[in-house]
Amino acid sequence: DLLFSQIYHPAAKLVVMAVQAQEQECGDATNLVSILIGELLENAEQLLKQGIHASDIIRGYEMAGDRVVKYLNDNDDLVAYTLGDVKSVDQISTAIKSVLGAKQYGLEDTLTRLVASACCSVMPEDPKKFDIDNIRVAKLPGCGNIHNSYVVDGMVTTRDTMGIEKHKKNCKV
Structure with a gap:
């Protein structure tokens, strides 16, 4: 250091x-x-x-x-906000909005909705078993700005473009 x-x-x-x-x-x-x-x-x-x-x-x-x-x-009653339904995008959005607003001012509405949707899609029946590693953020170059972002319910894999040959052997130009 x-x-x-x-x-x-x-x-x-x-x-x-x-x-x-x-x-x-x-x-x-x-x-x-x-x-x-x-x-x-x-x-x-x-x-x-x-x-x-x-x-x-x-x-x-x-x-x-x-x-x-x-x-x-x-004092167990010192909780600031209690979620009624841990699979509710609206309730999770309310709980995390101030935290995201402190880190990304001006984008909190967009990010809150995205993060809440991602959390809800991988939330297990027992919320204590929630695993943050089940959520990944993929940044794709050339896709615009953050307002074009969305949550994919499932799995995303990156692969090369089909139909374009990258290597040729013994070819004539």
Whole structure:
């Protein structure tokens, strides 16, 4: 990691490590992690200026972390959206629209419909057994823009064009 080797401050190295861990584990929310850490460090700085010892601040953050984990584990009603029918394109679209909008602003309506349709077409009876590897994205050059995209229910294979000979032996031109 070239970037990591150029960072010398220990706190900055910890921020980079936390962001990399978030990216590796979830593949998303790296901005959230860096902003949260920045706020925690800023608040710690204010507490240090008030004369509170660093070990007390650390202990306070650890206690707060334990309370958050306990709160999240004890409250099952913290779900933002519950799907009634996991095979409903409309319900899945509603659930994923904000996530796609954050990554592809302006294309969220088109992408949401495509992703929801693809998910519904491979959704098993038990949604916990959903396998993302059953969905593939194929980019075909020269096919226009994203609005020409569609979900193929089945399997897509690429092959050479028929009727065009590519190799000839012992021919005269």
